[in-house]
Amino acid sequence: MATVHIPALLRPLTGGASLVEAAGSTLRDVIADVVRQQPALAGRIADAHGILPEIMIAIGDTEAMHVDAPVPDGAEVWVLPALAGG
Amino acid sequence: MVTTDKPVYKVIGTRPIRPDGIDKVTGRAIYGADIRQPGMLYGRVKRSPHAHAIIKRINTEKAAALKGVHAIVTAQDFGADVASLPDVSKNLLAGDKVLYRGHAIAAVAATTDLIARQACDLIEVEYEILEPALDVREAMLPGAPLLHPNQRTRTPAGPSENPSNTVAQVAVAFGDVDKGFAECDVIVEGEFKTRMVHQGYIEPQSATAMWNPDGQITVWTCTQGSFPARQTLSQVLNHPVSKIKVVPTEIGGGFGGKISIYLEPVAALLSKKAFRPVKITMDRADVFEGTGPTPGTSIKAKLGATKDGKFRAFYADLAYENGAFPGSAANYATMCITAGYDIEHVKLDAYDVVVNKPRTQDYRAPSSPAASFAMEQLIDEMAQKLGKDVEELRLQNVCREGTRGPMGMPHRAPGHEETLQAAKASAHYNSPLEGPNRGRGTASGFWFNVGLRSSVSVSVFPDGTVSLIEGSTDIGGTRASLAMQLAETLGIAYEDVKPEVVDTDSVGYNDVTAGSRVTFGTGMAVHEAGKNLAKEMAARLAPTWSVTPDDIEFADGVFKTKDGSKSGNFKEIAQAVVGRGPGLTVSGSVNAGFLQGGGFAHAIVDVEVDPETGKVTILKYTAVQDAGTAIHPAYVEGQMQGGAVQGIGWALNEEYYYDDSGRMANSSYLDYRIPTTLDVPMIGTIIVETPNPLHPFGVRGVGEPGIVPPLAAIANAVSHATGVRQTQLPMNPGRILETTRGK
Amino acid sequence: MSKRIVSATVNGEPMEFLAEPYETLLEVLRNEVGLTGSKEGCGNGNCGACNVVLNGSLVNSCCVLGVEANGGTIETIEGVAQGDHLHPLQQKFLEEAALQCGICTPGFIVAAKALLEAEPNADEDRIRHWLAGNLCRCTGYDKIVRAVLDAADEMRQTAGAR
Secondary structure: OEEEEOOHHHHHHHOOOOEEEEOOOEHHHHHHHHHHHOHHHOOOOEEOOEEOOOEEEEEOOEEEOOOOOEOOOOOEEEEEEOOOOO | OOOOOOOOOOOOOOOOOOOOHHHHHHOOOOEHHHOOOOOOEEEEEEEOOOOOEEEEEEEOHHHHHOOOEEEEEEHHHHOOOHHHOOHHHHHHOOOOEEOOOOOEEEEEEEOOHHHHHHHHHHOEEEEEEOOOOOOHHHHOOOOOOOOOOOOEEEEOOEEEEEEOOEEEEEEEEEOOHHHHHHOOOEEEEEEEEEOOEOOOOOOOOEEEEEEOOOOOEEEEEOOOOHHHHHHHHHHHHOOOHHHEEEEEOEOOOOOOOOOOOOOHHHHHHHHHHHOOOEEEEOOHHHHHHHOOOEOOEEEEEEEEEOOOOOEEEEEEEEEEEOOOOOOOHHHHHHOOOOOOEOOOEEEEEEEEEOOOOOOOOOOOOOOHHHHHHHHHHHHHHHHHHHOOOHHHHHHHOEOOOOOEOOOOOEOOOOOHHHHHHHHHHOOOOOOOOOOOOEEEEEEEEEEEOOOOEEEEEEEEOOOOOEEEEEOOOOOOOHHHHHHHHHHHHHOOOHHHEEEEEOOOOOOOOOOOOOOOOHHHHHHHHHHHHHHHHHHHHHHHHHHHHOOOHHHEEEEOOEEEEOOOOOEEEHHHHHHHHHOOOOOOEEEEEEEOOOOOOEEEEEEEEEEEEOOOOOOEEEEEEEEEEEOOOOOOHHHHHHHHHHHHHHHHHHHHOOOOOEOOOOOEOOOOOOOOOOOOOOOOOOEEEEEEOOOOOOOOOOOOOOOOHHHOOHHHHHHHHHHHHHOOOOOEOOOOHHHHHHHHOOO | OOOEEEEEEEOOEEEEEEEOOOOEHHHHHHHHHOOOOOOOOOOOOOOOOOEEEEOOEEEEHHHOEHHHHOOOEEEOHHHOOEOOEOOHHHHHHHHOOOOOOOOOHHHHHHHHHHHHHHOOOOOHHHHHHHHHHOOOOOOOOHHHHHHHHHHHHHHHHHHHHO
16 A cells, blocks of 8 residues: 555545545555546546646656656655646 | 765866857957848837727728838748647737737738838727726736636636636645644745846847748757747648758857747748748847836745744745736746755745736746745844844754755755855854945845756767767857866867857757756767767777777876776877778767756845935945856856855846836837946856766756856845845845835 | 848958848848847847947847848957957956856857946946946856956957056
C-alpha cells in the first residue's frame, strides 16, 4: 500500500480528501487504484500517454518520470501541480 | 553528487566573454523586429478599446477595399466555431466577447505599416459595452460583472452553485492552525495589496510568418520557447507539428512574459491568406495592454509565535487577479509563502480570480514576490515586537534538510540557512546606518527551479574543436554557461566550444527557457552529450591503438589506455578520429523533470525617505543568493542585480494605473516608469554556493529568486525609516506622504 | 511619388536613400538603409534604444523625421567599431558582462560614446545622469555604469599616452 497525497487543486474532486491509501507496485497500478476509489480523478493525473504535463509525481523524494516507476510498499506518493516560472 | 569540499574546476567559475557578445555590441545581432523576408508584408492588430464588451458584429469591407491591403483575419479564421475556441485562441483573437482593453480582435496585412494601421481603423466593430470587473476582491463578490458566464468556482466542496469570477478556491492546511494560534504569545497580522505590473522587457514582441503553399509554416520570433511556440501554433491552427518550423531570433528580454505567444498564429493566418511572409511587431502600448503582465494581489495574513521566537502558526487568505482568463497564480503563492520556514500549523485559502485586464503571465518567480511582501513584513513586525534581531529570528525558524516544504514534501538541501548566515555576516549588515529618515530592511525569498526536457547535439570540427547545437533560447548568457559546462566535461578550453541556438527542425525537443532551468537542465543535457562524445571517440580510437574501447579511459580531458602506455588530449584525438574519416555528431537529451529543488535569495537595503516629498532613495542594496555552483559568476551577479532593480521598480513606482472604464492610463515608458540609472545605486552581490545535489556541477537556477525579496525588504526599510508600515504597493511618494502625514 | 530623396553621410559614408515624409529616422535607417542595430523600444523618446548621433548631437531617432537628416551626418552603432577594432566601450561591455539580452546595448554605447567624447572625465554621477534616458531591464545598470567608467579610464590613458 502507498499513501497518495492529492494536491489542493484536485481536492474538489475528492470531496476534500487529501490522502488516499492505494494498492499497487507500479505507479500505473497505484493511480488506477486511486481512480477506482475517487472516480472523479479519472484522467486528471495520467492518461494513455503517461503522466499529464500539468502534473508532477514524486515517489518518496524522487520524481517519477513515467508510470512504470516502481512504488515500494509503504511509500509516500506525492501528486503535485507542475510549475515552472518565468 | 553532494560535495562537501568545493571541487576545483578549470572552466566553471571563470568569466569568459560570451560568444554572441560581439554581434550585440556592434548592432549586428538579429532580434525579432530585425527579420526581413523577400516580399514581406506588414501586419497590425486591431485591439479592443473597451475593457468588457460583447462583439455584435465585425465588418471588414471598408478595410479590405483599401489599396495595399492583402489579408484580414478574425477568430473565424481559426476554422472552428468561435464559441468553442479554447482560451488560448480567444486571447489571440477575441471570440464573442472582448475581455480587456487591448484584447486583439482582428489583424491586417498590408504593403506598408501605415496602410495596415489605416486598415485597422477602417474595420468596424459593433460592441455592446458591459461593466468591467477591475478589483480582485470586488470581482469575487456575487453581483460582480461576470467575464465568463458559465464559469463556476472549483472549491474543496465541489463546483460553486452560481457562476463566479473566482476560478478556484484552493485550501491548504498543515497541522491545526486554531490550536497553533492559541499556543502563541505574540500574533502579528496585516492586509497587503500589490498592483499589476509588467515585466517591462525593452523589446516589444515581433513575429514573422510564412505559410508556404506546400503547407510548411516557418515562423521567426523572439520567444522564450521555440518548441512550446510550435506546439501552440499546431494546436491553434490545427496543423501538424512536423510542418511547423519556429526559428528563434535573439530576444530582447522576457522574464516570463515571452513564454506565451501572441502574434505568431495571427501572422501565420495572414500569411496563409496573403501568400506572402507577414511581420507583426507590437508597439509599446500594445505590449502593456495586449501581452501578459503579472497579477495584482490582496493578501490577508497572520503569523503567531511563542515568546522565545518560535513560529507556531501562520494563516493567509490570498486573492490574485489572473486577468481575463483562468490561471493558477494564487495556487502558486501557496507553494512559496511559507517555503523558507519551519512552521507547524499553516492554513492558506487562495483564490484565483478573473478580471477585465490582460491575461496575466509569469514575471520571474510568479506569485512569490507578493507572497514575500506579506510574509517578510510580518516577520519584521514580529522581530520588533519580540525585541529580537530579525535575521536571528529568521535563523531560529529557518527550513532545513527534511523540513516540510511548502508542497508537503520535505526540503532537500534548501540553502536558506546558508544564505541567511551570509547576509548576517555581510559588511553591509554589520555597518552602521546613520542619519535622520533612514532605515534598513531585510527580506528573504524563494523560487523553484525546474529541469524539464533539453536536447543538444555536439559535432567535432576537423581541427578538434566542437560545436554545441542547442535549442534553449538565450536570454541571459546561457550560450556561454552551457559552452563552459561542455568544456569542463570534455577537459577542453572554453574557446574550443562554439555554441549556437537553432530552430525546431535542427535539434531535439527543448522546453521553454524559464523556471531558471537552462544552465541547470540544458547543462545536464550538455554533460550527457559530452559523455556520449567521449564514448564515441573512444570507440573510434580503440582500433587505432589496437585495444578495445573498454581499455580506454577519459578523464581531465585526456584519453589514455588503462595501462597508461598510450594517451592523447581531446583535441589531438578529435583531430585524429575525425580527420579524413566520417563526421562525428552525438546528442545528449534529458528529462530532468520538475522536482529540482529551488533557491533562496535575500536582500539587505538601506533607504532614506524625504519627509517633504515622500520620495524613497535607495542608499545601498545587497543581494544575497544561493547559486549552488556559479558557472559564470558575472552572469550570476547580473541575474541578481537585474532581479533586484526590477523589484525596486515594483516596490516604489510601477503599477498599471486603471481608470474606472478599465483603461490603463499609463501605457508608455513615460508614465509607467521603470528604474533608470538615476534611481538605483550599484547593487552589491554575495553569491552563496551550497551545491544542488541533483546536478552534476551542483547548479541551482539563479534567474528568478532575486526579484522576490526587494518588495518586502524595501517596505521594511521604509517602515524603520518612518515608523509607518507600508502595506500597499507601489510605495510612491504620494502613498508615503498619505500614510506618514501627521505621524 | 511621395517619397523624398535624403542625402546624408552615414557612419562616414555618403549615401542617398528614400523616406516618406512621415517616416521617422529610426524607421528609415532600419527599413531603407538596412541598419537594424538601432532598436525601437517605445516609439516615443523614452527608452533610448534608438539613440543615434545626428549632426553631432545625441538624439532619439524615433522622434526625428527621416527627411530631417537630409544634408546631415548620422552616426549609428554600426559605425562605432573601426574595422575590426572595437571601441573601448564595446570592449568593456563585453569584458564586464554589461549586457544580458543586449537589446539596449546599441543605445547605451552610442549615448556613452557621445558623453565621453564631450566629457572625458565624467564620473559616476555624471554618467548616471547622462544615461538616465537609456532604459535597461536586464542588468540593473550596475555593470553598465562600471563598464563606462572603465572605458573612460582607458580612453583617458590612451589620450594621455599620445
